[in-house]
Amino acid sequence: MSLLGEDVMTEDGEFVINMGPQHPSTHGVLHLKVWLDGEIIKKVQPHLGYIHRSIEKMSENLSYRNFIFATSRMDYLSAHMNNEACALTVEKGLAVEVPARAKVIRTLMAELTRLSSHQLWWGCTGLDLGAVTPFFYAFREREAINGIMEETCGARLTQNYMVPGGVMFDLHPNFQARTKEVIKQIKDKFDEYDQLLTGNVIFEQRTKGVGYISKEDAVSWGCTGPMARASGVSCDIRKLFPYSAYDQVKFEEILDTGGDCYARYMVRMAEMKQSVSIIEQLIDTIPEGEFQAKTKAVIKLPKGEFYQRVETARGELGVYIVSDGAASPYRVKYRSPNFSNLSALPHMSKGAKIGDLVAIMATIDLVIPDVDR
Amino acid sequence: MFLKEYFSTVFKSIGSLLKGMRLTGYYFTHPKEIVTEQYPDNRATLKMADRFRGEVIMPHDELNEHRCTGCQACEIACPNGSIKIITQQELQPDGKKKKRIDTWVYHLDLCTMCNLCIEACPTTAIVMGQNFEHSVFDKKQLKKILNKPGSKLKDGVE
Amino acid sequence: MVIVGLCLLGFLVVLSFILGYMERKVAAFMQIRLGPNRVGPKGTLQIIADTIKLLFKEGLTPKASDKFLFNLAPFIMVITSMLVVAPLAFAKNFQIWDINIGVLYVSAISSMAVIGILMAGWSSYNKYSLLGAMRSGAQIVSYELSIGLSLITIVILTGSLKLSDIVMSQAGGWWIFKGHIPAIIAFVIFIVASTAEINRAPFDLAEAESELTAGFHTEYSGMKFAMFLLSEYINLFVVSAVAATLFLGGWMPLHIGSLHGFNHVMDYIPSSVWFFGKTFFVIFVIMWFRWTFPRLRVDQLLNLEWKYLLPISMFNLLLMTAIAILGWHF
Numbered sequence: 056m057s058l059l060g061e062d063v064m065t066e067d068g069e070f071v072i073n074m075g076p077q078h079p080s081t082h083g084v085l086h087l088k089v090w091l092d093g094e095i096i097k098k099v100q101p102h103l104g105y106i107h108r109s110i111e112k113m114s115e116n117l118s119y120r121n122f123i124f125a126t127s128r129m130d131y132l133s134a135h136m137n138n139e140a141c142a143l144t145v146e147k148g149l150a151v152e153v154p155a156r157a158k159v160i161r162t163l164m165a166e167l168t169r170l171s172s173h174q175l176w177w178g179c180t181g182l183d184l185g186a187v188t189p190f191f192y193a194f195r196e197r198e199a200i201n202g203i204m205e206e207t208c209g210a211r212l213t214q215n216y217m218v219p220g221g222v223m224f225d226l227h228p229n230f231q232a233r234t235k236e237v238i239k240q241i242k243d244k245f246d247e248y249d250q251l252l253t254g255n256v257i258f259e260q261r262t263k264g265v266g267y268i269s270k271e272d273a274v275s276w277g278c279t280g281p282m283a284r285a286s287g288v289s290c291d292i293r294k295l296f297p298y299s300a301y302d303q304v305k306f307e308e309i310l311d312t313g314g315d316c317y318a319r320y321m322v323r324m325a326e327m328k329q330s331v332s333i334i335e336q337l338i339d340t341i342p343e344g345e346f347q348a349k350t351k352a353v354i355k356l357p358k359g360e361f362y363q364r365v366e367t368a369r370g371e372l373g374v375y376i377v378s379d380g381a382a383s384p385y386r387v388k389y390r391s392p393n394f395s396n397l398s399a400l401p402h403m404s405k406g407a408k409i410g411d412l413v414a415i416m417a418t419i420d421l422v423i424p425d426v427d428r
Numbered sequence: 429m430f431l432k433e434y435f436s437t438v439f440k441s442i443g444s445l446l447k448g449m450r451l452t453g454y455y456f457t458h459p460k461e462i463v464t465e466q467y468p469d470n471r472a473t474l475k476m477a478d479r480f481r482g483e484v485i486m487p488h489d490e491l492n493e494h495r496c497t498g499c500q501a502c503e504i505a506c507p508n509g510s511i512k513i514i515t516q517q518e519l520q521p522d523g524k525k526k527k528r529i530d531t532w533v534y535h536l537d538l539c540t541m542c543n544l545c546i547e548a549c550p551t552t553a554i555v556m557g558q559n560f561e562h563s564v565f566d567k568k569q570l571k572k573i574l575n576k577p578g579s580k581l582k583d584g585v586e
Numbered sequence: 587m588v589i590v591g592l593c594l595l596g597f598l599v600v601l602s603f604i605l606g607y608m609e610r611k612v613a614a615f616m617q618i619r620l621g622p623n624r625v626g627p628k629g630t631l632q633i634i635a636d637t638i639k640l641l642f643k644e645g646l647t648p649k650a651s652d653k654f655l656f657n658l659a660p661f662i663m664v665i666t667s668m669l670v671v672a673p674l675a676f677a678k679n680f681q682i683w684d685i686n687i688g689v690l691y692v693s694a695i696s697s698m699a700v701i702g703i704l705m706a707g708w709s710s711y712n713k714y715s716l717l718g719a720m721r722s723g724a725q726i727v728s729y730e731l732s733i734g735l736s737l738i739t740i741v742i743l744t745g746s747l748k749l750s751d752i753v754m755s756q757a758g759g760w761w762i763f764k765g766h767i768p769a770i771i772a773f774v775i776f777i778v779a780s781t782a783e784i785n786r787a788p789f790d791l792a793e794a795e796s797e798l799t800a801g802f803h804t805e806y807s808g809m810k811f812a813m814f815l816l817s818e819y820i821n822l823f824v825v826s827a828v829a830a831t832l833f834l835g836g837w838m839p840l841h842i843g844s845l846h847g848f849n850h851v852m853d854y855i856p857s858s859v860w861f862f863g864k865t866f867f868v869i870f871v872i873m874w875f876r877w878t879f880p881r882l883r884v885d886q887l888l889n890l891e892w893k894y895l896l897p898i899s900m901f902n903l904l905l906m907t908a909i910a911i912l913g914w915h916f
Contacts, residue, residue: 072713079795094717094884121507124542183796185787185881188452191617195463202477209479209556215542223543224479250451256441257788257880409717409797410883438894445879452616452878464620 083423127213130425138217148356157221172368183417221347262316266415277395280370285318292366485557496553505548510538602819645808655709660813663702677858688749707802718801722792753836760835826868
């Protein structure tokens, strides 16, 4: 029995399998050690660190203008929101007022990113549950959003569009028309999503009552984002601590009380519709003016500590900067949503089946580089 | 009562499954909806967005002149150290010595296309190119020298 | 006999090429893609290129595996699936082996496939393989029941287990039309249960790639892996051919009551075209399932069988018996 590792079978007769770091369902290099009794999961232990790139330490050696780009590589599906969080923190330190146009542009971009991120999540959820086709439908719409990003920001995934004081370039002249067109196209496709997965009896069976987490547990594990909101925890940073242009728009904070995979699924589906409505409210009323506030070439933050949080597609991202007055931060700490959300996985998957574990991981919407950073 | 529930579950389930099949069936019978781009074949018509960031390039005009003064602002702005500028003192016609670039080394393998160098450049000597086909067989080829041999600074650019 | 066997072997390999190509194209069109389109015209030679690649790949045998069983398993899979082809009637008067217990033979041999899967999963010495094999064991044993019951509904109507008799009995109309609603129910149950028995999505728990990487054939590579694929496609063909023979009239042309002109036109279409047309229709439906639905969980799979398919097919069988006795069918 030595080849399979010493703990192929524990003393209680439990079967130990290692899901990952190379496994089709772990969305990256997450390593889950799973103790099984037949098909039933006794214990799950996530092992992290396979894609640790020490982004926090790197940031200490980069200037305030430069360190933002690295955060695109944390949660690469909400790169805009990560960059925005850093930019907001630096602006807080500098006490710079961001022009109204830049605020609206940031909000629009963040919501487009949230839409595309949720679309990718929708496709991957289907893929994890064994339906391959949703993946391609999701990518079709995501591609349209990526096209907008490419046109205005110059890149599709790691845009690096946010700079301290505003945004790097002005919007592309085509932006408004193209966004409207894409939004219209996406709205038409929501029906297809419902036909293919939401109403499907197999999908409902696979997700309803699976991976339950109560409101109290969600709070005590530090879950945020759609995952906590599916358990009834009101934690939308956009609503509670509005930043950028979120105080100018009307939108609902989606809450569900189910706490299971299906509730998390429904929360994200409803959030997509909210994002569409936010974009529709802002797209016609982008204020004219500067897109970037004037900042010094070498930014130096005053001595002190600065914290800013934003709502990314997966939950609350906090950026904490300690400055000693130099041109680069003394210490940077990211409070990433995925790390806390993942920590609830062992609790949620106790007593579930292997197939459920995959469904739970899919609905947590894990992005492993964000966990390891 | 039990039977009624039982059969309603069965029919509802079959109905929901047929809904999904109708959608995939629709796409199967409508090949016009296919979104595949035949990438290497459509090279001729493929147009990248005008702001697309593929690589850093240094435009030279027809007189083989560039606009880089060798101020090294881009080198400082680069977060990854993908830019290395080697300068030299060049004797000017008026007898003064001035700093001019000798080689502008660009490490494409380190570059993340973050656009910070372009933003930092005071003379717009460098811009982002549209080429995105960077694969080579040897890593050494990714180290590029952007100023062309024999090129010099355009007059009037300071 | 040997020549017939060799011809059949060649036919099945070509058939699995066609099915492999068809599957990839069907999947692609449902997923708004183009599918293979580089090798040969419209990508038709892609499968041949893949086969050549698999032939030249190293057939790795894990160090700790049970080498004899590990190498035997793919052959068992292919042999069992090929055996079932023997009693099928491909066209009018073209049947390799018209055995008088045809239906019984088909259902008996096809359930032997589980031995190959269990063997592969057990001998691989891999935890995922073992889990996959155990899942498929439970699955095939359960779904055998509803397959058997839905086959019996037709046997009751025909009064014979011989496949040629069953086809001849549908000269006036196919059983799916003549047998009222019970025949339709039996047909649906047969399609669902046989999809499960040949381990295809949404019942592909034995290989469930997002859970068990590749299930029972995780450790196989090269030509041994290709043999699993070959057996999957032959199974797919066999199951669809059986469904076409029993419910859709085999090679019988479509006849509608007393519309003699119409019936006459239908007779001009060769019988083999009818057989393959129907078979490929059923194959398409099974592929359609695969590219639409999410996968079931292992307990839900068994629930579906024991709580839904089996009771319904038992009741259906009762109904069909009553219809057969009272002579209500056409």
